[in-house]
Amino acid sequence: MDLQNRKIAEIEAKDVIAWQNELMAYRDEKGKPYSADYLRTIHAQLTAIFNHAVFYNLNYSQ
Numbered sequence: 001m002d003l004q005n006r007k008i009a010e011i012e013a014k015d016v017i018a019w020q021n022e023l024m025a026y027r028d029e030k031g032k033p034y035s036a037d038y039l040r041t042i043h044a045q046l047t048a049i050f051n052h053a054v055f056y057n058l059n060y061s062q
Contacts, residue, residue: 016046023042
């Protein structure tokens with residue numbers, strides 16, 4: 001799931017869930033997944049971005 005080139009207004013809950021599932025399924029060349037701490041950090045950062053957008057009523061549909 002490539003969220004990088006999408007506007008915030010275009011991102012739906014199903015997109016975020018699919019992206020989170022990709023992160024949880026990831027394994028490096030040694031078969032190791034991302035650590036739970038890393039996944040929590042990514043989740044917290046994404047949550048902060050969306051909360052910021054809602055708090056400031058940002059409209060990125062243009």
